[in-house]
Amino acid sequence: xxxxxxxxxxxxxxxxxxxxxxxxxxxxxxxxxxxxxxxxxxxxxxxxxxxxxxxxxxxxxxxxxxxxxxxxxxxxxxxxxxxxxxxxxxxxxxxxxxxxxxxxxxxxxxxxxxxxxxxxxxxxxxxxxxxxxxxxxxxxxxxxxxxxxxxxxxxxxxxxxxxxxxxxxxxxxxxxxxxxxxxxxxxxxxxxxxxxxxxxxxxxxxxxxxxxxxxxxxxxxxxxxxxxxxxxxxxxxxxxxxxxxxxxxxxxxxxxxxxxxxxxxxxxxxxxxxxxxxxxxxxxxxxxxxxxxxxxxxxxxxxxxxxxxxxxxxxxxxxxxxxxxxxxxxxxxxxxxxxxx
Amino acid sequence: xxxxxxxxxxxxxxxxxxxxxxxxxxxxxxxxxxxxxxxxxxxxxxxxxxxxxxxxxxxxxxxxxxxxxxxxxxxxxxxxxxxxxxxxxxxxxxxxxxxxxxxxxxxxxxxxxxxxxxxxxxxxxxxxxxxxxxxxxxxxxxxxxxxxxxxxxxxxxxxxxxxxxxxxxxxxxxxxxxxxxxxxxxxxxxxxxx
Numbered sequence: 001x002x003x004x005x006x007x008x009x010x011x012x013x014x015x016x017x018x019x020x021x022x023x024x025x026x027x028x029x030x031x032x033x034x035x036x037x038x039x040x041x042x043x044x045x046x047x048x049x050x051x052x053x054x055x056x057x058x059x060x061x062x063x064x065x066x067x068x069x070x071x072x073x074x075x076x077x078x079x080x081x082x083x084x085x086x087x088x089x090x091x092x093x094x095x096x097x098x099x100x101x102x103x104x105x106x107x108x109x110x111x112x113x114x115x116x117x118x119x120x121x122x123x124x125x126x127x128x129x130x131x132x133x134x135x136x137x138x139x140x141x142x143x144x145x146x147x148x149x150x151x152x153x154x155x156x157x158x159x160x161x162x163x164x165x166x167x168x169x170x171x172x173x174x175x176x177x178x179x180x181x182x183x184x185x186x187x188x189x190x191x192x193x194x195x196x197x198x199x200x201x202x203x204x205x206x207x208x209x210x211x212x213x214x215x216x217x218x219x220x221x222x223x224x225x226x227x228x229x230x231x232x233x234x235x236x237x238x239x240x241x242x243x244x245x246x247x248x249x250x251x252x253x254x255x256x257x258x259x260x261x262x263x264x265x266x267x268x269x270x271x272x273x274x275x276x277x278x279x280x281x282x283x284x285x286x287x288x289x290x291x292x293x294x295x296x297x298x299x300x301x302x303x304x305x306x307x308x309x310x311x312x313x314x315x316x317x318x319x320x321x322x323x324x325x326x327x328x329x330x331x332x333x334x335x336x337x338x339x340x341x
Numbered sequence: 342x343x344x345x346x347x348x349x350x351x352x353x354x355x356x357x358x359x360x361x362x363x364x365x366x367x368x369x370x371x372x373x374x375x376x377x378x379x380x381x382x383x384x385x386x387x388x389x390x391x392x393x394x395x396x397x398x399x400x401x402x403x404x405x406x407x408x409x410x411x412x413x414x415x416x417x418x419x420x421x422x423x424x425x426x427x428x429x430x431x432x433x434x435x436x437x438x439x440x441x442x443x444x445x446x447x448x449x450x451x452x453x454x455x456x457x458x459x460x461x462x463x464x465x466x467x468x469x470x471x472x473x474x475x476x477x478x479x480x481x482x483x484x485x486x487x488x489x490x491x492x493x494x495x496x497x498x499x500x501x502x503x504x505x506x507x508x509x510x511x512x513x514x515x516x517x518x519x520x521x522x523x524x525x526x527x528x529x530x531x532x533x534x535x
Contacts, residue, residue: 013463013467013524015463015489017440019382019467021382023374023377023381024377029369032390033370121506121507132507230478235478289519289522
C-alpha cells in the first residue's frame with residue numbers, strides 16, 4: 001500500500017482509537033469551575049520566580065539536523081561487517097574505553113560538553129524541507145545538585161533544501177536559544193512538575209545513581225536496553241546514543257555499554273565515518289525505522305564523538321541523505337560559562 | 342487665549358492582560374472539556390479529572406500575575422498535563438492494551454489495504470493500533486497523540502513540551518513511520534490481532 005494511503009488509514013484509525021471515553025458535560029465543567037475557584041482561594045499565593053523556559057538541548061539532543069549529503073551505506077544492517085566482526089569491534093572498543101582514565105573533576109570544576117547538531121526539518125504533509133543547526137554547550141558541576149549552565153546558539157545557515165523550497169525564510173530552530181542556569185540542570189519552564197533531574201535518572205539523564213543501578217553483566221545490560229528501548233536492537237542503540245550524547249558516561253560504563261551492544265545481532269561497523277566536525281571514527285550502525293542510525297566513536301580510546309541518521313528509504317528525502325548529524329566533545333572547565341583552555 | 346479644542350488625553354496602549362482568577366476560570370470554561378477528553382483517552386476518565394484540575398493549579402502557580410495569552414496558555418496546559426501523565430505511564434499502557442484487546446475484531450483484516458480510507462476499516466484497525474501505541478516510546482507517543490487527539494500543531498507541541506519544533510517533527514515522523522510499518526505488516530500478513 002502506498003505511504004499516502006497508509007497515512008490516511010493511520011489518521012482515520014487514530015480518530016477511532018479510545019474515542020469512547022465519557023466526556024465532560026456542561027454541568028461537569030460548571031462544577032469543575034466552581035471547584036477550581038474554591039481551590040484558588042485556598043491555593044492563592046504570590047507568583048513565583050520562574051526559571052527560564054528553555055530546556056537543556058543536551059537532554060533532548062534529537063534536534064533534526066544535517067547537510068544534504070549522499071552516502072554509500074548499506075542500510076539493511078547486513079553490510080560488510082558480520083555479526084561476529086561487529087561484536088569483535090565492539091569488544092575491542094570496550095577494551096579501549098576501559099583502559100581510559102576519566103579526567104577527575106575537583107569539587108569546583110565543571111564537565112564541559114560541547115555538541116553541534118545539524119540536520120533537516122521536514123514540514124509535515126508537504127515537500128518542504130530546510131537545513132539548520134545549533135551549537136549547544138553545557139557546564140555540568142561535579143556535584144549535579146549545584147548550578148548547571150547551558151548556552152545554545154544557531155550554528156550555520158538555515159536554508160531550504162534544493163528541490164524542497166517553501167515560501168519566505170525557513171522557520172529555523174525556534175526560540176530555544178540563549179543562556180540558562182539551574183540547579184540539577186532543571187532548565188525547563190515546567191520544572192515545578194517535571195521530574196527533578198537530580199533524582200530521576202534515565203537514559204537521557206544518566207545520573208550517577210541511574211548508572212550505578214544498571215546491570216553490570218553485558219548480556220543483562222543488553223536485555224535491559226532492549227526492554228527500555230522498545231524497538232529491539234534499534235531501540236537499544238538509540239538509548240546508548242542518548243546516554244552517550246549527554247557527555248556524562250564514565251569510560252568504564254561506556255565500555256560496558258559497548259560490550260552490551262556486542263550482543264545485538266544487527267549492528268553494522270563502518271570505519272572512518274566522519275562526524276559533523278569532520279573527525280573520523282568507527283561507526284556502529286543499525287536501521288531504525290526509515291533511517292540508518294550510527295553512533296561514531298573514537299577508535300583510539302572508545303570516546304563518543306557524535307552520531308548520524310541517514311535516510312534509508314526513498315520518501316520526501318532521497319535515500320542516502322543525511323537527515324541529522326552531530327559532533328560532541330567534552331572537557332573540564334574551571335569556571336561556569338567559560339570554555340576549557 | 343482660549344481654545345475650543347479640548348486638551349488631548351495621551352493615549353496609552355492597553356496593559357497586556359495578566360493571568361488572574363477571572364482569566365483562569367474563563368480559560369477553564371473554554372478548555373477543560375477538550376483537555377479532559379485528551380487526557381481521558383490516554384489514562385481514563387477518573388484519572389483525567391485529577392490531571393486536569395492539577396494542570397490548572399500548576400498553571401496558576403507558575404503564571405499567576407504574569408502576562409497571559411489564551412493560546413499560549415492552552416499549549417502550556419497540555420504541556421503540564423503531559424508531564425503529569427508521565428506519572429501514569431504504566432497504567433496508560435495497560436489501558437491502551439486492554440482497549441486494544443476489547444476492540445480488536447475477530448475478523449480477518451487482510452483486506453484493509455484494499456479499502457484504505459474506508460471508515461469501517463479504520464474502525465477495525467483502531468483496535469490493534471491502540472495496542473501498538475502502547476509499544477511506542479513515551480516521547481513518540483506523546484507527540485503523536487498531542488497531534489492526533491489534542492489536535493495541536495507542531496509549534497504548539499514544541500511550546501507544550503518545551504522542546505524544539507524540529508524535535509517534535511522528528512518524534513512525530515518516527516512514531517508515524519513505525520505505525521505505518523505495523524499497518525503494512527498487517528496488510529501483508531493478513532494478520533488477525535484478536
